[in-house]
Amino acid sequence: MAEKSAYADQPDIKVSVAQTFGFESNMQVPAFSQREEHVPDVDEAYCFDRDTTLSILAGFAFNRRVLVQGYHGTGKSTHIEQVAARLNWPCIRINLDSHISRIDLIGKDAIVLREGVQLTEYREGILPWALQHPCALVFDEYDAGRPDVMFVIQRVLEVEGKLTLLDQNKVLRPHPAFRLFATANTVGLGDTSGLYHGTQQINQGQMDRWNIVTTLNYLPHDQEVDIVLAKQPQYRTPEGKKLVSAMVNVADLTRAGFMAGDISTVMSPRTVITWAENAQIFGDIGFAFRVTFLNKCDEMERPTVAEYYQRCFGTELPESGVKTSVS
Numbered sequence: 492m493a494e495k496s497a498y499a500d501q502p503d504i505k506v507s508v509a510q511t512f513g514f515e516s517n518m519q520v521p522a523f524s525q526r527e528e529h530v531p532d533v534d535e536a537y538c539f540d541r542d543t544t545l546s547i548l549a550g551f552a553f554n555r556r557v558l559v560q561g562y563h564g565t566g567k568s569t570h571i572e573q574v575a576a577r578l579n580w581p582c583i584r585i586n587l588d589s590h591i592s593r594i595d596l597i598g599k600d601a602i603v604l605r606e607g608v609q610l611t612e613y614r615e616g617i618l619p620w621a622l623q624h625p626c627a628l629v630f631d632e633y634d635a636g637r638p639d640v641m642f643v644i645q646r647v648l649e650v651e652g653k654l655t656l657l658d659q660n661k662v663l664r665p666h667p668a669f670r671l672f673a674t675a676n677t678v679g680l681g682d683t684s685g686l687y688h689g690t691q692q693i694n695q696g697q698m699d700r701w702n703i704v705t706t707l708n709y710l711p712h713d714q715e716v717d718i719v720l721a722k723q724p725q726y727r728t729p730e731g732k733k734l735v736s737a738m739v740n741v742a743d744l745t746r747a748g749f750m751a752g753d754i755s756t757v758m759s760p761r762t763v764i765t766w767a768e769n770a771q772i773f774g775d776i777g778f779a780f781r782v783t784f785l786n787k788c789d790e791m792e793r794p795t796v797a798e799y800y801q802r803c804f805g806t807e808l809p810e811s812g813v814k815t816s817v818s
Contacts, residue, residue: 500625501668502580508548511577514541520552522578529581529626531572536721538714540570546705547574550670551627556648556700558633559674561707562746564759567674568631570707575627580670582627585617587636593643622647622654625668633673641697647671648700673701709746715739715760723767734776737803738763741780744799754792758784777808785810 502521509516523530543559547570550557559567568584575582585591598615621628630636630644647654647665654663710718719735720727726735742758749757758766762784769779780800785808788796797810 502578502625506578508545512539512544512548514539514544516545518545518548518552520548520578523580523625526579527581529583530579531576531582533576534569534573536718537569537573538710538718538721539573540707540710543567543570543705543707544574546703547571547672549703550672551575551578551580554670555702557672557703557705558701559672559705559707560676561674562709562749562757562759563676564757564761565707565709566760567707568629571627571629571672571674580627580668581625582629583617583621584629584631586631587633587640591640592637593639596640596643618643618647619654619663622663622665622669624666626666627670627672630671630673632675634675645697645700648697709743710760712736712739712743715742715763718760719764719767722764723771725771726767735767738766738776740803741799744802745784745796748795748799754788754795756784756788756792756796776804777806781808781810 500523502523504522504524505519506522508514508518508520511520546557547559549555551574557571559570561567572582572584585596594616596616596618598619603610618628636644648671653665709715716732716735716739719739720732723735726732742760742763745754745756745758748754766779766783769783770776773779773782777800785793785796785800793810797808801807801811
């Protein structure tokens, strides 16, 4: 009991899932009554996927380790952030790219200047810091992490996982309000499609330590249209809705082509929103499409993508003729 009292910050209220997220559920989730600097901003227009949201909420309420898997641009990390925002739960994201090392996570000795004298002082990394605070730590691109980093994370995947700092002869116990999440494009089996270079197989002993694995796919057509309209209210007219629906149709075609291996670049909901914003800036839906998405595509794939646009808008883009000139 004395050890628990040492922790100052604990969730002090409970929120209703039904009232806060609009799902039929009797679940009550612990939350904080006060916001602090590490709590993400609330996006009032955000639309929650029921299965993914309930999985994340179980992570917060019952200290489950939750891995969210799915194609890029589906909003995996944002989903976790927006749940945390509504619980006033501090949340920190770390991208496990190839530059993140074990030293970055754990800590290292650093030379500091104190009263004009240079001293060597140990500076702890983000993992020991987060572990000792009421904080949700999110590892993005989890399946792209380096092996030395992954084994460090494996130590804290257990709910009562203690972190041993060998350099400091210290054993850190996790704060009762520490939570761990991760997002991944693959589900730990590596990338067989060639779509996600840099991802790798994850040790199955480590995968087994994730209590909940949920999949977040692209949204149904009408739901995505509603999200774009919520983000870009200037399109809330009969003509505007028709236009946004056609834009989402183009995105749907790119996703089908992406999954079939016809093209290597896909339009995410984020890209559609950016397209809608750029269309307002340029006053030209076709030009906005080209600078928002088409120019990011491989040159050999641009005629295919331009064809998707032509199917939905009935207008040819200059790139449509590339196929003829190449052949």
